[in-house]
Amino acid sequence: MNIKKNIAILFLLSVSTLFSSQNLYASEQAVAIDYLHGEQELSGIRLAYRPYQTQVTEFEWLGDLDVYWEVSLNFWEFGKENKHETNYALALSPVFSKQFDTLYGKYPLKWEFGIGVSLITDTRFAGKNVGSHYQFEDRLGVIMEFGEQLKSSVAIRYMHYSNGGLNDHNPGLDFLNVSYARRL
Template sequence: MKRRNELLRCVCLAAVVTGGLASPARAQGWQPSSFFVQGGVGEDRVQAAAVGVQWPWAWRANALGGELSVQTELFVALWRARAAAGGRENFQQLGLVPVLRYRFGDGRSPWFLEGGIGVSVTNKRFDTRDKTFSTNWNFSDNLAFGRSFGEQARHEVSLRLQHTSNGGLKKPNPGLNLVMLRYAAAF
């Protein structure tokens, strides 16, 4: 029951944050283009789930036989890890990450690569049996390989690697690596 409540709080926080940003974004003509859900596992048996939204940038460029584009992602995640005192403990993470996407085939291919580095904050310092972060504020580094599909390529699935750490700004800095599977859909 506690785990379900934590997940419900995470989803509600995502709805409040994205809902609170939607009205000003619409007024500025900067609307989210899609939403995503993702889940996966990490080192030391950490489990993770996240929801988020993506805003496209107008910038595009042709390079290396493909197309580059940029989007910004806002996400809320729930990490479940082994607690320092035994049992399991939940941590919530809020992140904002600009992402560079490379789409193969002059931008016409359904396949893409992504990479981005942004910032994140957790509701409490990540302190488990296996790792201790020195700060709640960290960087979120992301790499992904994915494919668009469906009508007008409005759906995507991608395999993602996410690394969270403070970049060596403060010790200890063990970092956390997650492997995530994401589904995204355009609004």
């Protein structure tokens, strides 16, 4: 069985497991589409699903913190002159966010961070040997919620994929990301 089939199977199992949760309510779900721009001619699209939109947790020293899980499927392309490469990644990440301000008195501004795991199809991509099919997905960004009942959001974030030193080859892949998400 090849790696692309493994990713497809893992994605379907992850989504079906998340959907089967007894605590899943339609109002707590969200979907997102992201555009990723990386170094040189590296770009991509990221489709994400959040089975639990937010769970507010109060930490005495930090205040209210929103926590949610996100499963995503990434399509990356690298094109340099006559050479074109494609890579796919499946990721699962816990994401933490906290409101730090309000724009115009009604649009919450939040920072976010998260470290998850991902599985990529090719270990040689964008002129690099990334060392492993298994990568960590790190993110740091800013989110603005808007729209009816604040169901929509846009985010700008930095995302980094690397194997975290689990392999001798670990150059990592860096992306700037623009995202639109909508709670269902």
